[in-house]
Amino acid sequence: MTKTKIAVFASGTGSNFESVQKEVESGNLDSEIALLVCDKPGAKVLEKAEFYQVPTFVFNAKQYNSKSEFEYEILNELEKYKVEWIVLAGYMRLIGSTLLDSYHQRIINIHPSLLPSFPGKDAVGQAIAAGVKVTGVTIHLVDEGMDTGKIVEQESLRVIDKESRESLQLRIQEIEHRLFPSVIQSLILAGNMKGDPLYEEKSAT
Numbered sequence: 530m531t532k533t534k535i536a537v538f539a540s541g542t543g544s545n546f547e548s549v550q551k552e553v554e555s556g557n558l559d560s561e562i563a564l565l566v567c568d569k570p571g572a573k574v575l576e577k578a579e580f581y582q583v584p585t586f587v588f589n590a591k592q593y594n595s596k597s598e599f600e601y602e603i604l605n606e607l608e609k610y611k612v613e614w615i616v617l618a619g620y621m622r623l624i625g626s627t628l629l630d631s632y633h634q635r636i637i638n639i640h641p642s643l644l645p646s647f648p649g650k651d652a653v654g655q656a657i658a659a660g661v662k663v664t665g666v667t668i669h670l671v672d673e674g675m676d677t678g679k680i681v682e683q684e685s686l687r688v689i690d691k692e693s694r695e696s697l698q699l700r701i702q703e704i705e706h707r708l709f710p711s712v713i714q715s716l717i718l719a720g721n722m723k724g725d726p727l728y729e730e731k732s733a734t
C-alpha cells in the first residue's frame with residue numbers, strides 16, 4: 530500500500546513533529562512526512578528534521594510582500610513532494626486562501642486547549658490565568674480563522690491545584706504526542722476512502 534504523503538508545518542521545538550515521525554518509523558501510520566515547512570530559520574524543529582532526514586522548506590515571511598506570495602512558493606514545494614495532507618504542529622501563522630483552496634478539508638491543527646476556549650497564543654497560560662479546573666487538547670480542521678475550524682477530536686485533563694504553567698504544558702504535550710498520530714491515521718484513512726469511488730458507491734447503498 531502506498532503511503533499518504535503529509536507535510537508538517539512547524540515554527541518551534543517540533544516535539545509533535547517528532548512524535549508523528551516516530552510513529553511513521555514504527556510502521557503505525559499509513560503515511561510519511563514528505564516535507565517539513567518552517568517559517569523560522571534556526572528553529573529547533575529543523576535539527577529534528579535533519580536527524581530524521583526529512584526534507585525541509587524554510588522561509589522568512591519578511592522577505593515576501595504578501596502571504597499569498599510565500600504560500601505560492603510553499604504550494605510549489607508541496608506539489609513537488611506530492612503532499613496530500615497538511616499537518617500544523619506549532620505553526621504560528623494563519624493559513625491563507627492559497628493553501629486553503631488547494632487543500633480543502635485536508636489541513637489539520639493541534640491546539641493545547643479545549644476549543645473554543647483559549648484560542649490563539651499561549652493557550653496553556655490563558656487556562657492557568659482563567660483558573661479553569663479542566664483543560665485539554667483539540668485537533669481540528671483548519672479554516673481561515675484563528676483555531677476556529679471543525680473540531681475532530683478532543684481530550685481533557687484536570688488542572689492540579691496551584692499547578693505551574695510548565696507542569697501543565699508538559700502534561701498537555703504528553704496527550705498531544707499520543708493523540709495527534711492516532712487522529713492523523715484515522716482522518717487520513719477516512720479521507721482517502723471518501724476519495725475512493727468504490728467507497729462512495731458502498732456508502733450510497
Ligand code: GRF
Binds near residue numbers: 705
Ligand atoms: C503544541 O503545544 C501545539 O498544540 C501548539 O504548538 C505547540 C507546538 O509544540 N499548536 P512542539 O513544537 O510540537 O513541541
